Amino acid sequence: MIIKGDEKLDAYTYTKTGGPADALVFPVAKDEVQEIVKWTYDHNVPLTILGNSSNVIIRDGGIRGIVMILTEMNGMKLEKNRLIVQSGAKLIDASKRALYEELTGLEFACGIPGSVGGAVYMNAGAYGGEVNAVIETVEVVTQQGERKIYQNEDLEFSYRHSKIQNTGDIVLETVFILEKGKKEKISAKMEELTELRTAKQPLEYPSCGSVFKRPAGYFTGKLIQEAGLQGKMLGGAQISMKHAGFIVNVNRATATDYINLIAHIQEIIFDVYEVKLETEVRIIGEDLLFDTEKAFIESISS
Known part of the structure; x- marks a missing residue:
C-alpha cells in the first residue's frame, strides 16, 4: 500500500484543483480497503474515498483525515459473458475490454473518464445508456468494515443516483452482465460516440x-x-x-x-x-x- 502525508490533491483531480489531504493512501487489494475502513471507524478518523476524481471538486482547504484513492485496484477478469471489474479501473477501460472480448452493452461508456466505483455510485451514463442497465452485482465494504454483495435491484438506481450515495458503502468490485456481439459493430458504435464527444466537449x-x-x-x-x-x-x-x-x-x-x-x-x-x-x-x-x-x-x- 502506498501512503503519502500532507499531499496536495490537485495532481489527482481532473480540474487540477484541490487542497492537501492529511494522509493519502492507495490500497491495492480488497483486504487493505477493509482494514483501512475498520481502522478509521474504530478510531473515529474521517475517511474520504476518491476514484478517478473526474467528476469531483475538492475545496482549496483540502480534506482532513484519510483520503483513499482506489486507482491501484484496477483489475478485470472475464467469466463467460460477465466482466468483473475492480472499482478503481476506468470505465473507459472496461468498455475497451468488452470490445476486445466481443461483448456489447458498454459502448455508451467509451468516453466516460471516471472509475467503475464512481460510475456505480452516481449511475453514470451518456448517449442514452446508464451503467445500471448492465450491472448484475456490486461488492462493497460498509462504513463499519463489513463486506457484502448487492444485487442490481438492491441498489435503487435512478438518474445519477444509487443507494450507495445514502449508505456510504465503498464499491470494491462490479459484475457487468453483457451480451455477445460483433466486434466490428461494437467498434463502429464506440468510434461514433468518441467522435461526438470530441466534437462537443x-x-x-x-x-x-x-x-x-x-x-x-x-x-x-x-x-x-x-x-x-x-x-x-x-x-x-x-x-x-x-x-x-x-x-x-x-x-x-x-x-x-x-x-x-x-x-x-x-x-x-x-x-x-x-x-x-x-x-x-x-x-x-x-x-x-x-x-x-x-x-x-x-x-x-x-
Whole structure:
C-alpha cells in the first residue's frame, strides 16, 4: 500500500484543483480497503474515498483525515459473458475490454473518464445508456468494515443516483452482465460516440465533466447559453465556449473559482427561468481559511 502525508490533491483531480489531504493512501487489494475502513471507524478518523476524481471538486482547504484513492485496484477478469471489474479501473477501460472480448452493452461508456466505483455510485451514463442497465452485482465494504454483495435491484438506481450515495458503502468490485456481439459493430458504435464527444466537449482543458444534472424538460447547456453566460469567467474558471454545461480551468483556477462560478450559474438560471440546477459534480473538502494575521505581517514587510 502506498501512503503519502500532507499531499496536495490537485495532481489527482481532473480540474487540477484541490487542497492537501492529511494522509493519502492507495490500497491495492480488497483486504487493505477493509482494514483501512475498520481502522478509521474504530478510531473515529474521517475517511474520504476518491476514484478517478473526474467528476469531483475538492475545496482549496483540502480534506482532513484519510483520503483513499482506489486507482491501484484496477483489475478485470472475464467469466463467460460477465466482466468483473475492480472499482478503481476506468470505465473507459472496461468498455475497451468488452470490445476486445466481443461483448456489447458498454459502448455508451467509451468516453466516460471516471472509475467503475464512481460510475456505480452516481449511475453514470451518456448517449442514452446508464451503467445500471448492465450491472448484475456490486461488492462493497460498509462504513463499519463489513463486506457484502448487492444485487442490481438492491441498489435503487435512478438518474445519477444509487443507494450507495445514502449508505456510504465503498464499491470494491462490479459484475457487468453483457451480451455477445460483433466486434466490428461494437467498434463502429464506440468510434461514433468518441467522435461526438470530441466534437462537443472541451477536452483540451482540465474540467470536472458535466457540472449539472439535467433538469426535467430542459437541456442544461442550452439554458446557460441562452442566459448569456457562455464564456463567463470567475478567476481562472470559465464556462466553456465549446459546451456551456462544462466549466474549464483556463488559467490556474482554484476550487473556489469553480464553486463561485457554479453558484453564479445557479442563481442566474433560477432568476431567469425559475429552474433549480442541481450539481452532478461532487463538491467535497474544506474551504481555505484566510489567515488575516499572516496576511497583515506579509503586507507590512513587503
